Amino acid sequence: MSELHVTPEPAGVPVLEVRGLAAGYGSVTVVRDLDVSLSAGQVLAILGPNGAGKTTVMTTLAGLLPRIAGKVLVDGKPLPNARPGAANKAGLVLVADDRALFTGLSVKENLQIAHKPGGPDLDATMELFPALKKRLKVSAGAISGGEQQMLAVARALVQRPQVLLIDEMSMGLAPVIVEELLPVVRRIADDTGAVVVLVEQHVHLALDVADESLVIVHGDVRLRGSAAELAAHPEWLEAAYLGETEPASA
Numbered sequence: 544m545s546e547l548h549v550t551p552e553p554a555g556v557p558v559l560e561v562r563g564l565a566a567g568y569g570s571v572t573v574v575r576d577l578d579v580s581l582s583a584g585q586v587l588a589i590l591g592p593n594g595a596g597k598t599t600v601m602t603t604l605a606g607l608l609p610r611i612a613g614k615v616l617v618d619g620k621p622l623p624n625a626r627p628g629a630a631n632k633a634g635l636v637l638v639a640d641d642r643a644l645f646t647g648l649s650v651k652e653n654l655q656i657a658h659k660p661g662g663p664d665l666d667a668t669m670e671l672f673p674a675l676k677k678r679l680k681v682s683a684g685a686i687s688g689g690e691q692q693m694l695a696v697a698r699a700l701v702q703r704p705q706v707l708l709i710d711e712m713s714m715g716l717a718p719v720i721v722e723e724l725l726p727v728v729r730r731i732a733d734d735t736g737a738v739v740v741l742v743e744q745h746v747h748l749a750l751d752v753a754d755e756s757l758v759i760v761h762g763d764v765r766l767r768g769s770a771a772e773l774a775a776h777p778e779w780l781e782a783a784y785l786g787e788t789e790p791a792s793a
């Protein structure tokens with residue numbers, strides 16, 4: 544592994560800690576040696592080209608795919624391997640790239656089904672998504688792609704996540720909609736203290752709202768640093784995406 548930049552780990556017990564994670568399918572390892580340490584309210588953007596292993600990381604963190612190696616800890620407590628229910632109970636909530644809504648149910652019913660005790664009520668949730676408020680009685684299958692993505696995030700929010708994993712929020716959406724949605728994710732992290740891990744193809748939009756960022760290429764972390772630093776060095780990003788081990792100007 545050749546990382547170009549390393550951010551110091553935050554002090555105290557991290558809300559999400561990933562140590563030496565290897566993930567893949569059966570005997571095929573797709574992602575290796577992933578370490579992450581995030582404190583309350585931090586947003587991490589996971590970037591990288593198609594097929595790099597980003598979704599594999601998210602699915603593995605959520606316990607839907609068994610870890611090949613490594614540990615995942617929430618609030619210092621290790622999660623059992625491949626137990627999505629236990630991961631969810633520990634406060635980890637995945638917004639998958641297919642959104643996985645109950646399309647035959649209304650927007651409101653989708654939220655009611657997901658709601659957990661202590662989670663924000665409908666009014667508080669709709670404050671973040673005013674466009675969705677007007678669509679509460681409409682079936683989730685009949686709202687726009689942007690509204691469906693809002694609903695997918697809102698449905699995660701009412702579960703009171705400690706760790707919110709959002710995989711390719713922008714899938715199938717116009718950049719202008721992504722530009723509206725990403726600041727809401729930032730606000731969720733700021734207001735609730737949830738850690739947010741974001742996989743995103745719109746690199747610069749993601750860096751605008753993230754605190755930290757890492758770039759995965761062919762399953763290895765090639766670049767890591769504060770989001771502001773990476774945004775200020777597009778040449779580092781370009782070098783990492785192209786698979787170069789040294790940035791031109793670092």
Ligand SMILES: Nc1ncnc2c1ncn2[C@@H]1O[C@H](COP(=O)(O)OP(=O)(O)OP(=O)(O)O)[C@@H](O)[C@H]1O
Nearest residue numbers: 568571573591592593594595596597598599600711
């Ligand atoms: N169910 C699966 N079985 C076997 N291999 C898989 C499976 N899903 C993904 N892969 C492989 O794992 C690798 C990483 O895929 P992954 O979907 O994690 O990448 P990604 O970075 O999320 O890509 P994208 O940005 O295109 O979504 C790819 O080589 C892919 O072919």
